[in-house]
Amino acid sequence: MTSELSVRSDVPRTGRAAPALIGLVYPALVWSVHALSPFAVVLTLLAPGLCLYLAFRLANENRYRGATHVAYFAVGAPALYTFLGGWLDSQKWLPFGANGVWVILWSGLLILTAVERPKAIEEAGIRAGKLAFAHGVSAAVITTFAVFHLANHLTGVFGGEAHMAVMRHLRLVYRQPTVEVVLLSCVLFQVVSGAVLLLRRTRRSTVRWTEVLQNASGAYLLLFFASHVSAVLRARYLQHIDTNWIWLTADNLLTDAWSVRLVPYYFLGVVALAVHGASGLRWVLLEHGRRQTAERAFLATVAAGGLAALTIVVAMVVASLGGVSAAARTKIIGDRNGGGFDGECWRLGHRPSYESCGVGGLFRAISGEGGDTVE
Numbered sequence: 001m002t003s004e005l006s007v008r009s010d011v012p013r014t015g016r017a018a019p020a021l022i023g024l025v026y027p028a029l030v031w032s033v034h035a036l037s038p039f040a041v042v043l044t045l046l047a048p049g050l051c052l053y054l055a056f057r058l059a060n061e062n063r064y065r066g067a068t069h070v071a072y073f074a075v076g077a078p079a080l081y082t083f084l085g086g087w088l089d090s091q092k093w094l095p096f097g098a099n100g101v102w103v104i105l106w107s108g109l110l111i112l113t114a115v116e117r118p119k120a121i122e123e124a125g126i127r128a129g130k131l132a133f134a135h136g137v138s139a140a141v142i143t144t145f146a147v148f149h150l151a152n153h154l155t156g157v158f159g160g161e162a163h164m165a166v167m168r169h170l171r172l173v174y175r176q177p178t179v180e181v182v183l184l185s186c187v188l189f190q191v192v193s194g195a196v197l198l199l200r201r202t203r204r205s206t207v208r209w210t211e212v213l214q215n216a217s218g219a220y221l222l223l224f225f226a227s228h229v230s231a232v233l234r235a236r237y238l239q240h241i242d243t244n245w246i247w248l249t250a251d252n253l254l255t256d257a258w259s260v261r262l263v264p265y266y267f268l269g270v271v272a273l274a275v276h277g278a279s280g281l282r283w284v285l286l287e288h289g290r291r292q293t294a295e296r297a298f299l300a301t302v303a304a305g306g307l308a309a310l311t312i313v314v315a316m317v318v319a320s321l322g323g324v325s326a327a328a329r330t331k332i333i334g335d336r337n338g339g340g341f342d343g344e345c346w347r348l349g350h351r352p353s354y355e356s357c358g359v360g361g362l363f364r365a366i367s368g369e370g371g372d373t374v375e
């Protein structure tokens with residue numbers, strides 16, 4: 001049961017509205033990476049970091065439920081921006097792109113959080129329950145895949161050939177129809193169950209940092225999974241692109257106006273997975289009364305995840321800097337703001353020529369499997 005309160009809030013109105021404002025200006029931070037300096041990438045990481053801090057303050061106070069949700073949502077801004085960009089910036093059917101939707105969405109959230117009135121929220125007793133258990137089981141399946149998947153990306157340090165050779169071998173397992181259906185079903189279940197658990201969790205005040213970290217990393221992963229898996233499936237089934245190392249590094253990740261968003265997005269995706277997994281592991285160990293091991297395991301997992309994230313992303317960025325020429329890229333991939341997904345590319349079952357879209361064409365061209373050569 002909730003009731004109106006007239007008490008003054010600890011988090012001022014500016015602090016409550018700040019996550020939505022940060023979300024609103026996030027595209028400008030991304031833009032500054034290619035337009036001003038590659039070092040501006042730090043800003044794209046500080047922005048969700050600041051939202052995380054505000055989520056902690058708001059979750060502690062627990063009287064502004066809307067603002068708390070928006071703060072968690074804003075932590076996921078890098079993933080949401082990639083998700084919307086991936087689907088909206090390369091289509092010709094709707095008369096708007098990701099930036100238009102972005103401004104409307106975050107302006108609305110800004111107004112909502114600025115005018116929200118405080119409510120006393122009942123401290124609901126939250127038990128782990130069956131859903132949390134199933135969430136953990138499904139997480140174990142995804143984590144098993146992720147360990148190999150990220151190990152594969154780490155081989156990018158040794159170059160594209162090594163990365164693609166390892167991926168070819170791993171695909172023999174995870175592209176088995178049964179394995180893939182189980183994996184993608186787990187991802188879907190993870191997203192839905194995660195959203196339910198997160199909404200339940202935010203019904204009570206959260207005083208511990210570890211809980212806020214678990215919630216925020218979960219919120220990021222929700223949006224990351226939605227973006228990442230849909231991007232892979234869209235590329236594979238709608239554009240007929242081979243989603244390999246060339247797909248990952250074809251555009252200069254520091255200077256291409258669209259692709260710079262992928263740097264914070266991928267980095268935080270791996271970090272969020274590590275933080276979220278570490279939180280789950282910590283909770284299980286605490287339940288078994290092993291406090292010291294729990295804290296050590298948490299720190300070690302987060303540190304390993306952070307190091308892996310940095311290594312993978314640096315390897316991808318470095319590879320993308322020496323990638324194919326701009327002319328070849330435009331020719332093969334198409335202009336993401338116009339020539340990428342045209343009607344031809346979108347229609348299921350139709351295989352477009354690789355001049356019109358598809359990095360798969362680039363791979364075929366490089367490996368000499370017919371078609372035009374890439375300069």
Ligand code: HEM
Pocket residue numbers: 142143145146149153167171174175180183184187228229232242243244245248266267269270273312313
């Ligand atoms: C730097 C980070 C990451 C990069 C660059 C990346 C890249 C890729 C690529 C290139 C594929 C296509 C694989 C193929 O064609 O065989 C893929 C698929 C996939 N990725 Fe990631 N990924 C990253 C992080 C993650 C994380 C943290 C997860 C979470 C578990 C994840 C989950 C998946 C899933 C579920 C698929 C679909 C697999 C399939 O059925 O084919 N990825 N990723």
